[in-house]
Amino acid sequence: xxxxxxxxxxxxxxxxxxxxxxxxxxxxxxxxxxxxxxxxxxxxxxxxxxxxxxxxxxxxxxxxxxxxxxxxxxxxxxxxxxxxxxxxxxxxxxxxxxxxxxxxxxxxxxxxxxxxxxxxxxxxxxxxxxxxxxxxxxxxxxxxxxxxxxxxxxxxxxxxxxxxxxxxxxxxxxxxxxxxxxxxxxxxxxxxxxxxxxxxxxxxxxxxxxxxxxxxxxxxxxxxxxxxxxxxxxxxxxxxxxxxxxxxxxxxxxxxxxxxxxxxxxxxxxxxxxxxxxxxxxxxxxxxxxxxxxxxxxxxxxxxxxxxxxxxxxxxxxxxxxxxxxxxxxxxxxxxxxxxxxxxxxxxxxxxxxxxxxxxxxxxxxxxxxxxxxxxxxxxxxxxxxxxxxxxxxxxxxxxx
Amino acid sequence: xxxxxxxxxxxxxxxxxxxxxxxxxxxxxxxxxxxxxxxxxxxxxxxxxxxxxxxxxxxxxxxxxxxxxxxxxxxxxxxxxxxxxxxxxxxxxxxxxxxxxxxxxxxxxxxxxxxxxxxxxxxxxxxxxxxxxxxxxxxxxxxxxxxxxxxxxxxxxxxxxxxxxxxxxxxxxxxxxxxxxxxxxxxxxxxxxxxxxxxxxxxxxxxxxxxxxxxxxxxxxxxxxxxxxxxxxxxxxxxxxxxxxxxxxxxxxxxxxxxxxxxxxxxxxxxxxxxxxxxxxxxxxxxxxxxxxxxxxxxxxxxxxxxxxxxxxxxxxxxxxxxxxxxxxxxxxxxxxxxxxxxxxxxxxxxxxxxxxxxxxxxxxxxxxxxxxxxxxxxxxxxxxxxxxxxxxxxxxxxxx
Numbered sequence: 001x002x003x004x005x006x007x008x009x010x011x012x013x014x015x016x017x018x019x020x021x022x023x024x025x026x027x028x029x030x031x032x033x034x035x036x037x038x039x040x041x042x043x044x045x046x047x048x049x050x051x052x053x054x055x056x057x058x059x060x061x062x063x064x065x066x067x068x069x070x071x072x073x074x075x076x077x078x079x080x081x082x083x084x085x086x087x088x089x090x091x092x093x094x095x096x097x098x099x100x101x102x103x104x105x106x107x108x109x110x111x112x113x114x115x116x117x118x119x120x121x122x123x124x125x126x127x128x129x130x131x132x133x134x135x136x137x138x139x140x141x142x143x144x145x146x147x148x149x150x151x152x153x154x155x156x157x158x159x160x161x162x163x164x165x166x167x168x169x170x171x172x173x174x175x176x177x178x179x180x181x182x183x184x185x186x187x188x189x190x191x192x193x194x195x196x197x198x199x200x201x202x203x204x205x206x207x208x209x210x211x212x213x214x215x216x217x218x219x220x221x222x223x224x225x226x227x228x229x230x231x232x233x234x235x236x237x238x239x240x241x242x243x244x245x246x247x248x249x250x251x252x253x254x255x256x257x258x259x260x261x262x263x264x265x266x267x268x269x270x271x272x273x274x275x276x277x278x279x280x281x282x283x284x285x286x287x288x289x290x291x292x293x294x295x296x297x298x299x300x301x302x303x304x305x306x307x308x309x310x311x312x313x314x315x316x317x318x319x320x321x322x323x324x325x326x327x328x329x330x331x332x333x334x335x336x337x338x339x340x341x342x343x344x345x346x347x348x349x350x351x352x353x354x355x356x357x358x359x360x361x362x363x364x365x366x367x368x369x370x371x372x373x374x375x376x377x378x379x380x381x382x383x384x385x386x387x388x389x390x391x392x393x394x395x396x397x398x399x400x401x
Numbered sequence: 402x403x404x405x406x407x408x409x410x411x412x413x414x415x416x417x418x419x420x421x422x423x424x425x426x427x428x429x430x431x432x433x434x435x436x437x438x439x440x441x442x443x444x445x446x447x448x449x450x451x452x453x454x455x456x457x458x459x460x461x462x463x464x465x466x467x468x469x470x471x472x473x474x475x476x477x478x479x480x481x482x483x484x485x486x487x488x489x490x491x492x493x494x495x496x497x498x499x500x501x502x503x504x505x506x507x508x509x510x511x512x513x514x515x516x517x518x519x520x521x522x523x524x525x526x527x528x529x530x531x532x533x534x535x536x537x538x539x540x541x542x543x544x545x546x547x548x549x550x551x552x553x554x555x556x557x558x559x560x561x562x563x564x565x566x567x568x569x570x571x572x573x574x575x576x577x578x579x580x581x582x583x584x585x586x587x588x589x590x591x592x593x594x595x596x597x598x599x600x601x602x603x604x605x606x607x608x609x610x611x612x613x614x615x616x617x618x619x620x621x622x623x624x625x626x627x628x629x630x631x632x633x634x635x636x637x638x639x640x641x642x643x644x645x646x647x648x649x650x651x652x653x654x655x656x657x658x659x660x661x662x663x664x665x666x667x668x669x670x671x672x673x674x675x676x677x678x679x680x681x682x683x684x685x686x687x688x689x690x691x692x693x694x695x696x697x698x699x700x701x702x703x704x705x706x707x708x709x710x711x712x713x714x715x716x717x718x719x720x721x722x723x724x725x726x727x728x729x730x731x732x733x734x735x736x737x738x739x740x741x742x743x744x745x746x747x748x749x750x751x752x753x754x755x756x757x758x759x760x761x762x763x764x765x766x767x768x769x770x771x772x773x774x775x776x777x778x779x780x781x782x783x784x785x786x787x788x789x790x791x792x793x794x795x796x797x798x799x800x801x802x
Contacts, residue, residue, distance in 0.1 A: 037754075037758045037760060038751070038754060038755075038758075038760075039755060039758075039760045039762045041760065041761055041762070042761040042762060042765070043762065044742075044762065044765060044766065045746070046742070046746075066754070066757065066758050067729070067750075067754045067757070067758070071729065071730060071750075074730060075730065075732065075748075075750055081748075081750065081751055081754075082751055083746050083747055083748075083751065328468070328472065329472060329475060329476065331476065341445075341447070345446070345447075345484050346484055347476075347482075347484075349468075349472075349476055349482065350439070350482055350483055350484065353438075353439060353467070353468045353482075354439075354440060356467065356468070357438045357439075357440075357467050357468070359438060359439075359440045359442065360442055360443040360761060360764055360765075361440045361442070361443060361444065361445065363761055364443070364445060364761075364765065365445065
């Protein structure tokens with residue numbers, strides 16, 4: 001069993017669950033910080049542990065280019081490479097490759113693209129995406145999909161969905177045959193434990209058998225543009241393939257926010273209730289609360305980390321632009337209701353100064369606060385669902401072997 | 402008493418002492434990390450505490466321009482502003498102003514200069530430098546001096562020294578009359594303790610009387626170019642003025658390293674044995690060890706922090722350029738003999754990746770290591786002096802009232 005999804009409470013469509021992964025027990029609904037190139041930008045790993053983050057993301061496209069998946073595999077996988085012993089999820093590379101626009105060419109077999117770093121030519125197929133992700137060694141990998149652009153007419157969305165479904169089958173076939181190749185048990189003489197065993201939170205590989213019998217998991221991705229019938233078809237055909245979890249992709253691609261909500265609402269009913277449901281690339285704090293209440297279990301977004309680097313902070317009193325002169329002598333914390341290391345120690349006046357003076361510490365302290373805000377937001381949602389008292393009993397739903 | 406310098410051991414000219422300042426007890430010989438604009442670049446303050454740094458530097462010129470000394474004064478001083486409750490030293494602004502070259506004009510009264518940020522016109526006199534430094538509120542302030550350029554002929558060095566001596570007198574006069582204006586006791590209703598009392602190490606203001614009776618200290622700066630007789634004259638005339646400590650300035654300005662050593666060796670004998678002696682702007686690890694053994698008590702330099710941001714790390718095995726391909730798969734720590742948070746947790750392979758991928762975390766982890774290396778280097782020097790067993794007894798030497 002490499003993914004157990006145990007629902008403890010429900011409140012309407014919302015669920016409060018524990019997702020047990022090889023490297024950690026993740027309490028859901030969960031927001032996953034994005035660590036693009038093996039680092040949540042500007043944040044030392046111990047801060048993520050202090051915030052009780054249990055799962056973070058890595059971006060397959062970026063890691064494939066730099067430092068390269070073969071190198072990461074030889075280093076014992078992404079967990080060891082970056083010294084993060086809790087859970088990780090990698091995307092398929094699809095979203096980034098499709099963002100390259102002029103630099104890519106889609107064929108039935110896969111996508112040819114040029115690196116944004118040096119223009120060098122590369123090819124990603126479903127099989128190659130799986131190979132790369134297995135080498136990186138995340139707890140959850142994602143099927144290789146085509147992220148349909150917005151707007152896309154019906155014919156285009158249909159064609160895009162079809163290729164995504166064929167790629168999902170190929171992804172699953174390759175993944176099932178190769179997932180045992182994950183690098184978790186690699187023994188590097190003398191240094192195998194460097195950087196590991198920091199947190200111990202639910203680390204299942206810590207037992208006497210290590211990671212024996214534990215494997216990464218592959219999630220399918222629902223596409224279909226903004227068309228209800230295509231989303232339904234996509235969901236139903238993926239469910240037939242029997243993945244341990246499902247993502248709703250192709251959102252946050254420029255569509256209006258009410259459309260995002262509509263597509264999520266229309267798609268969720270076609271996904272199994274007993275498996276984790278993941279909406280990719282969302283969103284603002286009020287959005288992630290709303291989606292969690294609709295029954296979404298997992299979300300990720302670069303917004304809190306990217307906004308932090310630009311000085312935009314999320315607080316219980318709304319958004320603050322820390323560059324504003326109004327904060328120049330403000331001795332209060334960023335958010336009086338926040339107990340993160342930034343709010344406990346530093347003033348708005350100091351953070352404003354760091355932004356204005358272009359000090360690198362601004363990125364670190366701001367990122368710390370925004371992630372704390374997002375993680376606490378989800379913590380409150382989980383508490384609310386649990387408080388609804390509709391105890392789901394011991395209905396453990398093993399989703400993958 | 403606002404500075405007590407108690408020598409515990411001597412070993413030849415070297416001394417192992419404790420310098421008690423209003424905000425901390427500093428064990429000397431000490432290396433002081435540079436926090437130019439109210440931040441040791443890329444490093445959250447708690448890491449400095451974890452490394453047991455007791456005193457850091459602020460740069461008056463930079464802080465005067467941004468965020469401005471009046472603002473810092475209103476915020477309760479630099480300690481509170483940046484949440485650093487241990488000791489601080491500010492330079493006089495002289496070194497930075499004189500680095501502006503084309504942008505400055507020296508007159509008897511002071512220096513007119515243009516900001517490197519926006520070209521705006523400013524004027525620094527000895528009195529103004531004191532006013533700014535008292536507003537910033539460091540434990541140790543520095544007399545306003547002209548940093549003589551290198552090379553400078555005898556006549557030029559003589560003239561530069563003369564103005565520095567006149568400015569030293571004016572600095573001292575203004576400082577003595579105004580030092581009680583330091584902002585340490587400022588009460589900001591409801592928020593006065595934000596960001597303070599984190600470390601408690603020797604914080605003398607922690608007592609029931611707060612900082613009552615405690616004042617900042619002013620050090621004189623020896624100039625005189627590379628001329629032995631001018632250095633002697635400079636030292637002797639400053640000693641007559643009776644400062645609680647003395648710095649040797651005008652070094653690390655482009656002269657060869659053996660000349661730096663020579664000037665330090667020739668100047669030290671003219672400085673009082675019972676007061677702290679500070680060489681400004683040095684140096685490489687082997688240099689600071691050498692100077693400490695010659696009897697220097699305090700040193701500062703941007704080298705460990707600046708080099709770190711460029712990927713140059715100091716280790717017990719020599720310098721490493723972390724961008725080098727040879728570290729791409731190196732699973733060892735930066736320095737096997739180092740126990741800093743970077744070396745305890747991360748591999749050379751990961752640090753190399755962060756540098757190559759331009760990840761901001763590289764600056765943080767590298768800076769942490771380099772400062773740990775510098776501080777441990779001084780810790781070892783202190784232990785060596787103490788081990789020499791020439792116990793100086795209880796010869797406390799109160800240096801300033």
